[in-house]
Structure formats: structure tokens, C-alpha cells
Amino acid sequence: MRGLELVCLGSNSTDYLALIASGNYRLLPYAVEFWIEHCLQYASGRDLRPGHPLQSQLNRLHGTHETHLHTLGLATTQNVSPNWANTTHAEERLKPFLNTLIYGLMADVMGLRQLASELDGDNGSGEFTMEFVSST
Numbered sequence: 001m002r003g004l005e006l007v008c009l010g011s012n013s014t015d016y017l018a019l020i021a022s023g024n025y026r027l028l029p030y031a032v033e034f035w036i037e038h039c040l041q042y043a044s045g046r047d048l049r050p051g052h053p054l055q056s057q058l059n060r061l062h063g064t065h066e067t068h069l070h071t072l073g074l075a076t077t078q079n080v081s082p083n084w085a086n087t088t089h090a091e092e093r094l095k096p097f098l099n100t101l102i103y104g105l106m107a108d109v110m111g112l113r114q115l116a117s118e119l120d121g122d123n124g125s126g127e128f129t130m131e132f133v134s135s136t
Contacts (some may be wrong), residue, residue, distance in 0.1 A: 001057075003028050004064050036106050043096040058102040065105060090114060 002025060006016055019025065039058065048055055090110040097103045 001061055001064065003032060004061075004068060036109060039106075040093060040096070046096075048096055048100070055100060058097075058100060062101040062105060 006019065006025065006028075020028075039054070042054060046052070046054075091107060094103060094106050094110070097106055
């Protein structure tokens with residue numbers, strides 16, 4: 001949620017730099033990278049029925065995210081359920097959040113990360129490979 005505070009529209013960018021330099025957002029890169037993993041770890045073995053504190057916080061995050069997207073004139077996240085017969089590992093991991101508002105955002109983020117890792121040449125083993133194309 002704190003990271004979305006930086007999406008204050010209509011402000012001078014030096015204001016944002018001052019906020020970041022203050023140290024209030026020093027864990028933001030970590031939070032952006034691992035928020036889904038932490039949610040999955042917390043949800044493990046728990047019943048995330050409506051009204052659960054995690055559900056309330058994730059609904060708040062979803063609402064704030066959607067508000068910023070709308071204000072910026074961008075499309076919203078997906079609101080579709082996956083076909084579990086053709087599910088990816090990421091989608092399988094997101095099952096605890098399937099019936100939540102945040103599911104679409106989580107699926108979008110994980111899908112984007114998967115696409116980025118494929119474009120970077122990640123072979124899935126934690127090692128990167130490079131492809132060389134001969135010009136001859």
C-alpha cells in the first residue's frame with residue numbers, strides 16, 4: 001500500500017524524490033518483489049473467507065490500485081478465472097485467492113514476471129542462458 005502512495009497524481013516529481021530519499025520507502029523494492037510470496041505464505045493452511053483481516057487488506061490494495069489505474073486512464077486487471085485443466089504453476093499457487101478481488105492483479109503480476117524471465121533468457125534453474133545468432 002505504501003508504494004501506491006507514490007502514485008500521487010499532479011505533484012512535482014521532486015516531491016517523490018524527497019519522499020524516497022527520506023527513507024520511508026527503503027523496503028519498497030523488496031515489497032514490490034515479494035508481496036505475493038508473503039501473501040501466499042500467510043494464506044497457507046488458513047481459510048481466507050470474506051472478512052478475514054488479510055482479505056480486508058488485499059481488498060483495500062485492490063481498490064487503491066484500481067482507482068489509480070482508472071485515474072491514469074489505463075485498463076483494469078483481469079477478472080477471469082483460469083481454466084484449471086490448462087493452469088500454469090503460478091495460477092495453481094494462486095488458488096487460495098481465486099475468489100478474491102486481488103486474484104486478477106496477482107495473476108497479472110505473476111504472468112508479467114514469467115514473461116520477463118522468458119525474455120531475459122532465464123532457463124528456470126536460476127541460471128541465465130544467452131543465445132547467439134550468427135550473422136554469417
